[in-house]
Amino acid sequence: MAPFNLAPLAGTLGYDLVFLLIGVGFGAALEVSGFGDSRKLAAQFYLREMTVLKVMFTAIVVAAVLIFLSSALGLLDFSRVWVNPTYLAPGIVGGLIMGVGFIVGGFCPGTSLVAASTLKLDGVFFVLGVFGGVYAFGETVSSFEPFFQSTFLGRFTVPDWLGLPYGVVVVLLVLMALVMFWGAEIAEAYFGAGKSWKDIPLIPHSRARIAGAGALIVLAILTAVLGQPTVDDRWGWIASEGDRQLGEREIFVDPAEVVDLKKDMTLRVNVLDVRSEADFNRFHLAGARRIDLGDARDPAFVRSLLGAGDNTIVFVMSTGESVATQAWKDLKAQGVLNLYVIAGGINGWLDRYPPSPCVAQKLPGNAGGDSLGWRFVVAVGDRSPSAHPDLARKEYVASCPLAADGNGTAEAPAHDGEHGAAPAYTKRVKLQKKTVTKGGCG
């Protein structure tokens, strides 16, 4: 499914050629629209010619309709499409500065390149200026780094912001663009052609334009009616591969491997614990974060996982494996990378790294599976060496109700928190890089 994973092709001629050809299309589309002519671009700011607005917004709505319609039809996985992360304040200040550069210089970087390629000397000088500006930014950014990194909102779209479905926002965007085009035509007739108000037709009459506008509206409404794929739809796309991975236990990671990965300073290990709050308070892994199963379908939560760096490994765990497996399916379907389940869940973990007998005792028989196989006397949270076997620490127990004398004040029995040498295990974690790491402009 699109977008295609081009990462394995990186460095080959074919890979470079794909981007080269897209660039050729981009440059040609800008040139035939007149974006190589600085006068045409500057005229936008005197309302004489609204070419910039018309071309840009037509391109945005056409692309948006095609993107979200293909997503609705299950042809394009939008979660793997790069969305420029929002840094609100530097974006707005940078935009204002660019507006100034636009009206003074008559281009933006892409259009100046097209102008220079057709031997327009003003375009050549502008490109040289851009090089200078980009260089100056690199030299000075360290002096205002906090501002440059401020107001970060991550992958944040208008539908997220308004709380509306994508399709509805696409319909609204198309309507907004059509109103702007209508205004642009009137502005051109008044400021550009110098017509008087009464000679300007207020009702659009060009059949081609009405047909184009109608087609956009119909496709946008179709996008809204179809709706974006649900989590279950998305699991359906990958179910065969996902079920195979589950069946062959490829994604179930031995606790010892988790411990080893936590020791690796270049990695970020993110443990999501899908259990009740009470169980979580009794015992959980150091650094674990408790979630409900429903959170795995919460867009805001999933977005935070998708925004994590390429060196992040996400582990899901529950008491046994079944709840964690369900959460794994949901998160996997939504495109979370480097996602694994801790084999055996909390029960398996405690069997491997048993806590002090003052804290918990294993229930007799073959208790376990999806119910907790240990009886905790006190809730220790992560204050037990079992919660962080990567750090060797002594157990701290103020009182030991389970101690032999039974009065709860005896000293803790020897439990040095050492869990012996790491047992052998089959390595499961293979770090994957995101298909999309950076925007074209990044």
Added chain:
Amino acid sequence: MTSKPPRPYVNPYVGGALLGVVLFLSFYITGNGLGASGAIGHVQVAILGLFAPEHVDRVAYFAEVGGGSRNALDNAGVFMLLGTFLGGMLSGIVNRRFRVETRRGPNVSNRARWVYALLGGAIMGYGARLARGCTSGQALSGGAVLSVGSFAFMFAVFGGGYALAYFVRRLWN
């Protein structure tokens, strides 16, 4: 070739639709939008690296792109940049607009136009890096995938342009 007048530009809505389809294909195939300024940054670091490689290693912002053994030009965006240049040139040749000239307002000399273009380019380059993208990378690509920051950016660009347009009207009118 130069004797015939250049062909007219296409209808802006048709040009915009073409651009939109290219943008969609870019997202569909690569998962990424279009852009220019980021790749310009890569080329700039590569040029700087020819003259002062130690300086590239020392300044964090440059080192990220081309420090140490990194090749600043080994970037998909650089190929897109090259393609944009070629595409513009091809279209210019086909439409008989490939000729040396300076496009300027009626009341400024060629030399003044060049100075302003250089100055505007520098301002634009600086702003584009601050905003993490140019008009194409932020406004166009981010707008098509409905990024909030891209829309805020877009309105800021138009706001900045309209706010200053009156004061520099002699440049263009």
